[in-house]
Amino acid sequence: MLTFRSSILLTGAADTPQYNTLIVVVSFLANMTVLLGVSALVERAPENLAKLSPWPFCGCILVGIAAIGGAGIWFAGPALSASLVIGSTLCGVGFGYLWGSWADVLGRVHPSRTALYAPASFLLTTIIFLAVDSLAALTPFPPLALMAPLPIASVLCLKRCRTESSQPSVLLAPHRTESQRYLAALTTLVPLIIAALVFSCLFGFMWETAVLSVNSASTAHELPLVLNFVVAVLLLAFTVALQRRVNLSLVYQLLIPIAIVLFAALPFFWNVHPVVLNAIMSAVHGVFDVVIWYLVATAAYDYAVSGFVIGGLVRALSILARLVGIGIGYLIMLLPEVAGYAVVGVCIGAVYLLVILLWFLWHNAKRSVPGEEAEGRMAIGEATGDGNANPHSSVSDPSSVLAAPTAVKATDKAAADPASTSPVAESISTSATAEIDGAEAINSEEVVFALLADDYGLTRREAEVLPYLARGRSAKVIAEALFVSESTIRTHTRRILEKTCLHSKQELIDLVEKY
Known part of the structure; x- marks a missing residue:
């Protein structure tokens, strides 16, 4: 103007x-x-x-x-x-x-x-x-x-x-x-x-x-x-x-x-x-x-x-x-x-x-947009006799790499300090181990969602919706969490199902579990 x-x-x-x-x-x-x-x-x-x-x-x-x-x-x-x-x-x-x-x-x-x-x-x-x-x-x-x-x-x-806006963390497609x-x-x-x-x-x-x-x-x-x-x-x-x-x-x-x-x-x-x-x-x-x-x-x-x-x-x-x-x-x-x-x-x-x-x-x-590449990878897994084959099974879990130094430090400390075997110390150690396991589970889930989004070519907003769908959340709950309308969530859900060649949220949950 x-x-x-x-x-x-x-x-x-x-x-x-x-x-x-x-x-x-x-x-x-x-x-x-x-x-x-x-x-x-x-x-x-x-x-x-x-x-x-x-x-x-x-x-x-x-x-x-x-x-x-x-x-x-x-x-x-x-x-x-x-x-x-x-x-x-x-x-x-x-x-x-x-x-x-x-x-x-x-x-x-x-x-x-x-x-x-x-x-x-x-x-x-x-x-x-x-x-x-x-x-x-x-x-x-x-x-x-x-x-x-x-x-x-x-x-x-x-x-x-520019100083206030930064690129938000997203599930990117690492192979793209x-x-x-x-x-x-x-x-x-x-x-x-x-x-x-x-x-x-x-x-x-x-x-x-x-x-x-x-x-x-x-x-x-x-x-x-x-x-x-x-x-x-x-x-x-x-x-x-x-x-x-x-x-x-x-x-x-x-x-x-x-x-x-x-x-x-x-x-x-x-x-x-x-x-x-x-x-x-x-x-x-x-x-x-x-x-x-x-x-x-x-x-x-x-x-x-x-x-x-x-x-x-x-x-x-x-x-x-x-x-x-x-x-x-x-x-x-x-x-x-x-x-x-x-x-x-x-x-x-x-x-x-x-x-x-x-x-x-x-x-x-x-026209639907099938996830041909990932579907082919899953078919290869089925052909080799592993119905739950993960197309990225050869990729090591990054969370295990992050957790390893923590475990080594805890072992060294226990060997050096006899008091660490006391009931209180054991309780603290058990609690810390549970926290580490929980963090590993969260990191593992994030990796799974990232890989699935990559395989099926999901957009950033579709990748944002994916974790909620995998946990069985309703469109209303997701809309409130992401500050959008339920209609928008339904649109993203439909596109995710089209790209993954699935027909229901339960099938999507099963697919996530296979990963």
């Missing part, structure tokens, strides 16, 4: 729809380049992200908005265009880094919290820009002074969140390489990526046609900001009220068909006012941005990968599609007499693509 609202900085000869389009296009290109470049570095070595200080990127944004704001005052002609291009490039570099960094932070947070953070961030953003617009229009404060604190505040919050986990995470996001391409292209198209129709970027943004605020309030209220009652992942995915209905109605608003069309499109895209944030962060959390890489790829493709939409809108508006028909045609094409996407989601949901 900060990229689109950079138009508030334009003054004098720079305050034209054409220059505003130039700012958006150049900024998006730089944004996309940084996202892909940093993602490649992080995918190669995750510690590379920590080596990049956010302050230089914040400095890029500050210098960039200064160049954009001063272009119409200080320059004219080619120098004006050069100042806008340089400023837009610097802003895009900073925006790309901040977007990816926040995706990385949210990727470390449990999805039950991300479900609240994403709509709350959407609401906060709309409030900030409504305030900036109002202050710029009603007070003598220069827009540059109003926008300069925003990237600084974002960096301060980012550094605070990091590249395999990235591939698995991206595979789950294929429908989202397709939807992002369609939504973003249509949004860029509608935005460009609205700006050129009213010949003012500021006018084209006024109503969308207000409508975005209303939608953000409703979305956050909905999330808070129903977080513990419904599966928010499923709800967010169901927002796509709702958007299709809105898209089908969009062409009928074109003859009324293009700004109304842009406002509806902007509100829908704002909700879709929340969906992107949530699903990207969830995929990063589930597969223990960097949210910068996953989010950076999705965001870069979304930006590319939006630039294509802006280009189509600009070309169409060169022929105003066919603009209305072109809008209808583009909307019909978008609806068609989204209907195809829904069919893909429905068809994919009907």
Whole structure:
């Protein structure tokens, strides 16, 4: 949104729809380049992200908005265009880094919290820009002074969140390489990526046609900001009220068909006012941005990968599609007499693509995901005559390695100190041995759950649910323990049973016992 609202900085000869389009296009290109470049570095070595200080990127944004704001005052002609291009490039570099960094932070947070953070961030953003617009229009404060604190505040919050959030301990898949986990995470996001391409292209198209129709970027943004605020309030209220009652992942995915209905109605608003069309499109895209944030962060959390890489790829493709939409809108508006028909045609094409996407989601949901690899290992055990064969029986129990030094120390102490054979000492020794045995049992269970999750390709949240199911806990108890809805737990349970090719919780308990 900060990229689109950079138009508030334009003054004098720079305050034209054409220059505003130039700012958006150049900024998006730089944004996309940084996202892909940093993602490649992080995918190669995750510690590379920590080596990049956010302050230089914040400095890029500050210098960039200064160049954009001063272009119409200080320059004219080619120098004006050069100042806008340089400023837009610097802003895009900073925006790309901040977007990816926040995706990385949210990727470390449990999805039950991300479900609240994403709509709350959407609401906060709309409030900030409504305030900036109002202050710029009603007070003598220069827009540059109003926008300069925003990237600084974002960096301060980012550094605070990085220090407070750490990667939670999870049941990882030790036999999966990091590249395999990235591939698995991206595979789950294929429908989202397709939807992002369609939504973003249509949004860029509608935005460009609205700006050129009213010949003012500021006018084209006024109503969308207000409508975005209303939608953000409703979305956050909905999330808070129903977080513990419904599966928010499923709800967010169901927002796509709702958007299709809105898209089908969009062409009928074109003859009324293009700004109304842009406002509806902007509100829908704002909700879709929340969906992107949530699903990207969830995929990063589930597969223990960097949210910068996953989010950076999705965001870069979304930006590319939006630039294509802006280009189509600009070309169409060169022929105003066919603009209305072109809008209808583009909307019909978008609806068609989204209907195809829904069919893909429905068809994919009907397919089960068998745990072929682990099932094959169990079959090998049965073929050798050991019905309870453990595919990891050759792997030594790490808990025994941890317990060995303790046992040696206790034996040495008993030999050196005759008093240790007294009844009191024997009681203490028995108690200590029981505690060690209990710790070994807990460690052994954790190893079993980790191996089972690895063999059957369970995601992080499915692996979190697995121990509760193995102990026979109900969906209600698990939901209360993990602070999610019972519907979410049932979804995870169904997927676990599908991946393990089982049909009941009792069969799952039996499988755990075999391990």
